[in-house]
Amino acid sequence: MASASTPAPASRVPGRRWKLERVQHPTVLAQAVVTVASVLLGLVLGGVIMIAAGENPIEVYKAMYTGAFSGEYNLSETLVKMIPLLLTGLGVSIAFRMQLWNIGAEGQFYFGAIFATGVAIFWLPNAGPWVVIPAMMVAGMVGGALWAAIPGALRGYLGVNETITTLMMNYIAILVAEYLVHGPWRDPMGYGFPGTESFSDATYLPTWGTTRVHLGLVFGLIAAVVLAIVFRRTRWGYEIGVTGASERVAKYAGMRTARNIVLVLAFSGALAGLAGMAEVAGINHSLQRGLSPGYGYTAIIVAWLGRLNPFGIVIVSFLLAGLLVGGDQLQITLGLPSAIAPMLQGVILFCLLAGDFFTRYRIARVKPVVPAAPAAEVAA
Amino acid sequence: MSEVLTLGFITSVLAAAVASGAALLYAALGETLAERSGVLNLGVEGMMLMGALAGFMTCTWSGSAWIGILGAIVAGSAMALIHAVLTVSFQANQVVSGLALTLFGQGLSAYLGTSYVGKAPPDAFTKIAIPVLSDIPRLGTILFRQDALVYLGYVTVPVIWWFVYRTRPGLKLRAVGENPATADAMGIDVARMRYVYVVIGGAFAGIGGAVISLATNPGWSENMTAGRGWIAVALVIFGMWNPARVAAGALLFGAVEAAQFRLQGVNVPVSSFFLNMLPYVFTIVVLVFATQQSRAQRLGSPAALGKPYVREER
Numbered sequence: 036m037a038s039a040s041t042p043a044p045a046s047r048v049p050g051r052r053w054k055l056e057r058v059q060h061p062t063v064l065a066q067a068v069v070t071v072a073s074v075l076l077g078l079v080l081g082g083v084i085m086i087a088a089g090e091n092p093i094e095v096y097k098a099m100y101t102g103a104f105s106g107e108y109n110l111s112e113t114l115v116k117m118i119p120l121l122l123t124g125l126g127v128s129i130a131f132r133m134q135l136w137n138i139g140a141e142g143q144f145y146f147g148a149i150f151a152t153g154v155a156i157f158w159l160p161n162a163g164p165w166v167v168i169p170a171m172m173v174a175g176m177v178g179g180a181l182w183a184a185i186p187g188a189l190r191g192y193l194g195v196n197e198t199i200t201t202l203m204m205n206y207i208a209i210l211v212a213e214y215l216v217h218g219p220w221r222d223p224m225g226y227g228f229p230g231t232e233s234f235s236d237a238t239y240l241p242t243w244g245t246t247r248v249h250l251g252l253v254f255g256l257i258a259a260v261v262l263a264i265v266f267r268r269t270r271w272g273y274e275i276g277v278t279g280a281s282e283r284v285a286k287y288a289g290m291r292t293a294r295n296i297v298l299v300l301a302f303s304g305a306l307a308g309l310a311g312m313a314e315v316a317g318i319n320h321s322l323q324r325g326l327s328p329g330y331g332y333t334a335i336i337v338a339w340l341g342r343l344n345p346f347g348i349v350i351v352s353f354l355l356a357g358l359l360v361g362g363d364q365l366q367i368t369l370g371l372p373s374a375i376a377p378m379l380q381g382v383i384l385f386c387l388l389a390g391d392f393f394t395r396y397r398i399a400r401v402k403p404v405v406p407a408a409p410a411a412e413v414a415a
Numbered sequence: 416m417s418e419v420l421t422l423g424f425i426t427s428v429l430a431a432a433v434a435s436g437a438a439l440l441y442a443a444l445g446e447t448l449a450e451r452s453g454v455l456n457l458g459v460e461g462m463m464l465m466g467a468l469a470g471f472m473t474c475t476w477s478g479s480a481w482i483g484i485l486g487a488i489v490a491g492s493a494m495a496l497i498h499a500v501l502t503v504s505f506q507a508n509q510v511v512s513g514l515a516l517t518l519f520g521q522g523l524s525a526y527l528g529t530s531y532v533g534k535a536p537p538d539a540f541t542k543i544a545i546p547v548l549s550d551i552p553r554l555g556t557i558l559f560r561q562d563a564l565v566y567l568g569y570v571t572v573p574v575i576w577w578f579v580y581r582t583r584p585g586l587k588l589r590a591v592g593e594n595p596a597t598a599d600a601m602g603i604d605v606a607r608m609r610y611v612y613v614v615i616g617g618a619f620a621g622i623g624g625a626v627i628s629l630a631t632n633p634g635w636s637e638n639m640t641a642g643r644g645w646i647a648v649a650l651v652i653f654g655m656w657n658p659a660r661v662a663a664g665a666l667l668f669g670a671v672e673a674a675q676f677r678l679q680g681v682n683v684p685v686s687s688f689f690l691n692m693l694p695y696v697f698t699i700v701v702l703v704f705a706t707q708q709s710r711a712q713r714l715g716s717p718a719a720l721g722k723p724y725v726r727e728e729r
Contacts, residue, residue, distance in 0.1 A: 214686055378525075
C-alpha cells in the first residue's frame with residue numbers, strides 16, 4: 036500500500052496541472068495489465084511480510100513454484116485443485132454479476148457433496164456408472180442450489196442481507212456434514228473413524244492417465260463456455276446484468292427481480308454443489324471431515340481476479356490452485372505453515388482492488404482555461 | 416432436563432452470556448461507528464483474528480494483559496486502515512474489500528500464530544467481584560463478577576450512544592453516513608471522517624478479538640473467532656445502527672453461545688453438532704425479523720452505506 040498517499044479525486048487542489056479523469060469503459064487490455072501488475076505487486080508485498088516474519092521470500096516463492104508447476108505430478112495436483120476452484124469461482128461469479136454477494140460457496144459445496152454421497156451410498160449403491168454418475172451430478176447441483184436458494188428467497192422476497200446469511204449457512208452446512216459422518220452415516224466398518232463407507236467403483240469419475248485429474252475439469256470448462264454464452268447471448272444473462280447495475284431500473288423494466296435473485300443464487304449454488312460432487316466422486320470416494328480447505332472462500336478471489344469473466348476465471352483458478360498446492364508444499368519442503376497461501380491471496384486481492392482505480396481513472400492534463408468544463412460534467 | 420430449568424443454571428448461563436457477549440459487543444460497536452460513517456466493513460472477522468493474535472502475542476512478550484489490549488488495538492486499526500485506503504481513497508467495492516480483509520486476516524493470523532498454538536498467556540483477565548454490588552442476589556453474580564473488559568464495556572455503550580446522538584462530532588458522523596454531499600457542503604472532510612471511523616472500528620474489533628484470546632478462552636488457535644466477526648456485522652443490522660440496541664443484541668447472542676456450552680454439559684439429548692449450529696441459525700432468524708422491523712419502521716441503514724463518495728459525481 037505504498038501508494039496510499041494518492042489523492043482521492045474529491046480533493047482537487049486548485050492550481051494543480053493534472054487531474055484524474057473518469058474512464059467510462061475500461062478496456063480489456065487495461066484490465067489485464069492492471070491484473071498482472073497487481074498480482075506481481077501482491078507477491079512483492081507478501082514477500083515483505085515474509086521478511087518481517089523472518090523468512091526468505093525468494094526461497095519461499097521458488098519452493099512454491101516448484102511445488103505447484105514443475106514436473107508432471109505437481110502440475111497434475113495443481114489441476115486437481117483447480118477443479119473445485121473453477122466450479123465454485125464460476126458459481127460465485129454469476130451471483131456477483133448481479134451484485135449478490137454469495138459468500139456461501141463453501142456451504143453449497145458441502146451440500147452438493149452430501150447430496151451426491153446420499154445417492155452413491157443409499158439410493159443407487161449398485162447402479163452402473165452411466166446411471167449413478169449423472170444421478171450424483173444432478174443431486175450435487177440440487178443440493179448446492181437448495182442451500183443457496185434459502186438465502187436467495189430471504190433476500191428476494193424479504194430483503195434480508197444475503198452476505199451474512201450465505202456465510203452463516205456455511206457454518207451450518209459444515210456442521211451438518213460433521214453430524215452425518217460422526218453419526219448416522221458413519222462407516223460401521225470404519226473403526227470409529229469419522230467418515231462414510233467408500234462408494235462403489237461405478238461412481239469413480241474417469242481420470243486422466245495415472246494422475247488424479249478427473250472428469251470434473253471437463254465439467255468446469257463446459258460450465259465456463261455455457262456461462263459465457265448465457266451472459267452474452269441470452270435475455271436472462273442480460274437481465275442479470277441490468278439487475279446488478281440497478282435493481283430499480285430492472286423493476287421498472289418489468290423484470291421479475293425477486294424471482295431472478297432466487298434463481299441466480301440457486302444457479303450459483305448449483306455450480307458449487309457440482310464442485311462438491313466432483314470432489315467426492317473424483318477424489319475422496321467417500322464423505323469425510325475437512326472435505327474442503329476453504330475452496331468456497333478462495334472462489335471469491337478467483338471470481339474477482341478473473342473479472343467475473345468465465346475465461347478469466349479459468350486462467351485464475353489454475354494460478355490460484357498453484358498457489359494452494361505450492362503453499363501445501365511449503366509445509367513439506369521448508370516446514371513453513373501453508374497459511375502463507377491464503378495470506379498471499381488476500382494481499383493480491385488488495386492490490387487488485389487498489390489497481391482497479393487506475394482502470395477507472397486516467398491522469399489527464401488540466402488545460403489552463405476551460406470554460407466548457409460544466410458541459411463535460413453533465414455528460415458524465 | 417430438570418437441571419436445565421433451575422434458577423442456578425439460568426443465572427450461570429446469563430453470567431456466561433455477559434462474559435462471552437463482550438467480544439461481540441466491542442466488535443459490533445466498532446462496526447456501528449464505521450457503518451454510521453457510510454463504510455461497510457465486512458473484514459470484522461479478519462480484524463478480530465488479528466486482534467486476538469496480536470493481543471496474545473504482546474501479552475506474551477510483555478507479561479501484561481493490558482499491554483496485550485494495546486497490541487490488539489494497533490493490529491485492528493492497522494487492518495482497518497487497509498480497508499479505509501482501498502474504499503475511501505481508491506473507491507474500491509466495499510463488500511469485496513471487506514471480504515479480502517477477512518481472508519487476509521485469517522491467513523496472516525494463522526501464518527504468524529503457528530508457534531503460539533496451545534500456549535497459555537502469562538497474564539489474562541480474571542473475574543473481579545465488585546464489592547457490595549456483587550453481593551446482590553442473582554444480579555450481582557450475572558453482572559458484577561466479571562472481568563475488567565466487561566466492566567469497560569458497561570461504560571463504553573452509553574458513552575458511544577451519547578457520542579453518536581448527543582454531540583456535534585456525532586452529528587457530523589451521522590451526516591457523513593446519511594448524506595455525504597451535504598456534509599461536504601457544510602465543510603466536513605468526508606474522506607477524513609471515514610478514515611477515522613473505519614480505523615476506530617478496527618480498533619474496537621481488535622479489542623473484541625483480544626477479549627477472546629485474553630479473557631474468555633485465554634490462548635491462541637487458528638480461526639478461534641469462529642464466525643463471531645460475521646455475527647457482529649449481523650448485530651449491527653439487528654441493532655439498526657443504534658449502539659444501545661447493538662449492545663442488547665450482543666447480550667442475546669452471548670446468551671445463545673453460553674446456553675450452547677452449558678447444554679452440552681448437562682446431557683441434553685440433542686447432538687452437539689446441532690447445538691453448535693445455534694448461533695448461526697439464530698443469526699439468520701434474527702436478521703429476518705430485524706429486516707422486517709426496520710422496513711416497517713422505515714429505520715434503514717445509513718443512506719450512503721456502501722457507496723464511495725466522489726465529489727464530481729453527485
